Amino acid sequence: MKILVPLKRVADPDNANKVKVAGTKLETTGLEWKPNPFDEYAVETALRLTENGAATKQRQGEVVVVSFGPKEVEATLRAALATGADRAIRVDVTDDKLDGDLVARALKAIVEKEKPDLVLCGKQAVDGDSNQVGQLIAEYLGWPQATFAGSIKSEGAPGKETALVVHREVDGGTINLKVTLPAVVSVDLRIVAPTSVKSVYTADGFKYPDGVRFAALMAIMAAKKKPLVEEKIETLAADTALKIEYLGFELPAARKAGVKVKDVAELVTRLKSEAKVL
Amino acid sequence: MDFSISDDHKSIRESVRTLVRSFGDDYWLARDHDGEFPREFHRAMADAGWLGITMPTEYGGAGLGVTEAAIMMHEVASHGGGMAATSTVHINLFGPHPIVVFGTDAQKKRWLPRLIEGQDQVAFGFTEADAGLNTTALKTFARKVDGGYLVNGDKVWTSTAQVANKIMLLTRTTKIEDCKRPTDGITIFYTDLDRAKRDKRIAVQLIHKMGRKAVDSNSIQIEDLFIPEEDRIGEEGKGFSYILHSLNPERLLIAAEAIAIGQDALRRAVKYAKEREVFGRPIGKNQGIQHPLAENWMDLEAAWNMVMKGAWLYDQHQPCGAEANSAKFLGARAGYNAALQAVMTHGGFGYAKEYHVERLLREVTITRIAPVTEQLIMSFIAEKVLDLPKSY
Ligand SMILES: Cc1cc2nc3c(=O)[nH]c(=O)nc-3n(C[C@H](O)[C@H](O)[C@H](O)COP(=O)(O)OP(=O)(O)OC[C@H]3O[C@@H](n4cnc5c(N)ncnc54)[C@H](O)[C@@H]3O)c2cc1C
Numbered sequence: 001m002k003i004l005v006p007l008k009r010v011a012d013p014d015n016a017n018k019v020k021v022a023g024t025k026l027e028t029t030g031l032e033w034k035p036n037p038f039d040e041y042a043v044e045t046a047l048r049l050t051e052n053g054a055a056t057k058q059r060q061g062e063v064v065v066v067s068f069g070p071k072e073v074e075a076t077l078r079a080a081l082a083t084g085a086d087r088a089i090r091v092d093v094t095d096d097k098l099d100g101d102l103v104a105r106a107l108k109a110i111v112e113k114e115k116p117d118l119v120l121c122g123k124q125a126v127d128g129d130s131n132q133v134g135q136l137i138a139e140y141l142g143w144p145q146a147t148f149a150g151s152i153k154s155e156g157a158p159g160k161e162t163a164l165v166v167h168r169e170v171d172g173g174t175i176n177l178k179v180t181l182p183a184v185v186s187v188d189l190r191i192v193a194p195t196s197v198k199s200v201y202t203a204d205g206f207k208y209p210d211g212v213r214f215a216a217l218m219a220i221m222a223a224k225k226k227p228l229v230e231e232k233i234e235t236l237a238a239d240t241a242l243k244i245e246y247l248g249f250e251l252p253a254a255r256k257a258g259v260k261v262k263d264v265a266e267l268v269t270r271l272k273s274e275a276k277v278l
Numbered sequence: 279m280d281f282s283i284s285d286d287h288k289s290i291r292e293s294v295r296t297l298v299r300s301f302g303d304d305y306w307l308a309r310d311h312d313g314e315f316p317r318e319f320h321r322a323m324a325d326a327g328w329l330g331i332t333m334p335t336e337y338g339g340a341g342l343g344v345t346e347a348a349i350m351m352h353e354v355a356s357h358g359g360g361m362a363a364t365s366t367v368h369i370n371l372f373g374p375h376p377i378v379v380f381g382t383d384a385q386k387k388r389w390l391p392r393l394i395e396g397q398d399q400v401a402f403g404f405t406e407a408d409a410g411l412n413t414t415a416l417k418t419f420a421r422k423v424d425g426g427y428l429v430n431g432d433k434v435w436t437s438t439a440q441v442a443n444k445i446m447l448l449t450r451t452t453k454i455e456d457c458k459r460p461t462d463g464i465t466i467f468y469t470d471l472d473r474a475k476r477d478k479r480i481a482v483q484l485i486h487k488m489g490r491k492a493v494d495s496n497s498i499q500i501e502d503l504f505i506p507e508e509d510r511i512g513e514e515g516k517g518f519s520y521i522l523h524s525l526n527p528e529r530l531l532i533a534a535e536a537i538a539i540g541q542d543a544l545r546r547a548v549k550y551a552k553e554r555e556v557f558g559r560p561i562g563k564n565q566g567i568q569h570p571l572a573e574n575w576m577d578l579e580a581a582w583n584m585v586m587k588g589a590w591l592y593d594q595h596q597p598c599g600a601e602a603n604s605a606k607f608l609g610a611r612a613g614y615n616a617a618l619q620a621v622m623t624h625g626g627f628g629y630a631k632e633y634h635v636e637r638l639l640r641e642v643t644i645t646r647i648a649p650v651t652e653q654l655i656m657s658f659i660a661e662k663v664l665d666l667p668k669s670y
Binding site: 034074075078079082211214215216217218219220221223224 | 285286288289290292293296297300322325326327328330331340
């Protein structure tokens, strides 16, 4: 199976307090970057779907990672190559010239060229939280989609996978779907639990360590030799005008100080009269 | 002069960071409490190939330099693990250097891959109680017998001897009084460390110490231990010159570790100074709190630059003794001062284990003492750099 994983770098959410708002723009200079965690889960999922969990050095199929951004995003792509992805594509463009719709249309062009069996993405990027690219690509390609996957099992014969069984959590339960390949799937946090992904190569009952895998030193060195090509946004999308415009950003209001109650009686009174939860 | 950070160095740092961060403060606090060797951490680092970062590629290593190793160790020490985290892996990096440089192909094949994969762990038996920093005064003696040597003597501070299955042992094969120079007559071995043998040829006793509880240090007694000829590294009597090769890299790495621990403590202090409100203002608004932290930051950054300079020189095969020793001195002091200041910044809470800074202070202290003390570094600089008369 060939899988395409779009991968975005985001400002390190641990340092979100350093983000400054300048008019209708977020000031990004000086921020630390890291891969969007949900995209890292998507890469991990792609690796798990294209291997026998007991022999992770051998890839059964191909994983191609794509990112949009300036030269520096190559570090993010190399990191994905170091964990096991085979090839990388960087679409040369700066963040201010992108919106979710343009990303989805450019990805459509890449998909038409690469012909993957599956586009696997994170459910959303933790910077803008837009949660739209996966859905838009599916629409533009006319492919089936399954969003917020918590577990995935591939079906069919090795090398000839035909469908994916996807579980997604919803309020009060789970939905089980089967999507025919080619398809678009977006993943949620639970996908990196030890038994969430099962490929046609992996033995029943096999357990992965929790979370995404670490890049090994030798793999980091080897990743330097893996192919990383550059594409121009203009050749992928005829229309590069933005359809989504940010009008402004506001920080959440500062939290007001709490009150200390004397005793349980006062607490109950206040919960009744002020908070009105009792 | 180019201070930009290469993509390779970035990816080393980021990959090590991801791994190290998966072992949180709680993991290290628990090891500080129970004293168990951080096996899970050692395994994870070995599995990801980090133990081989400086080892030759022919034997499964990555063949990188001390610059890369310093970046790696800086990251290992940056996330709450202190010296317990660093010492778990540090010993592998340049300790086995005598094997790499002076071992035979057969020895390298026999020993290095197992070290890189983390199947073997090695302890270093150099220091002796009666010799102290005057290493050539060591008394452990290896007497030539048929097919090998019979070794007797005592070592002290031998770290990881409770968990290691190998030991690199510095011995005399000629008594100092029969040697032309005190550095002659010293021979180095890499051999099995078998604590379970019924006759207990090597007895190992734990030393209870101030910090780094999870990585043990010991006093060991060696009695009539037979070491086969094939476990001797290089020539008989030349051992002292062999260990010199690994001293400068080791000092640079210790410096990087001390700096990282100091920066870890400083980050915690800054965070606390912003959050803790007393007299209706964050304590960090007071210059009495800010200024020492600002000074810590400057000292740590300056020391880091000295580490990078020493590492660059070493990797360019240039002399780096002055820089490596200075980096170790400056780094350990800066790290120690920052950890101490972090405790003070936290006030009473800094004394509570829950805030981790008292542990970082206990962890970092050793970097001022080992592998060489501040006094000896100053004597070295005075004598070798300033050309003043030897003082001792
Ligand atoms: C936690 C820990 C782990 C260690 N791990 C290992 C290990 O794995 N393997 C190993 O071989 N060793 C190990 N060591 C030993 C370490 O390298 C020594 O403790 C260190 O080299 C200092 O030697 P010493 O303790 O004998 O000090 P001493 O030589 O007794 O010195 C005591 C003090 O006197 C000062 N002094 C001595 N001579 C002079 C002079 N001429 N001028 C001025 N001042 C002087 C010293 O600087 C020091 O302050 C470890 C030590 C510790 C604490």
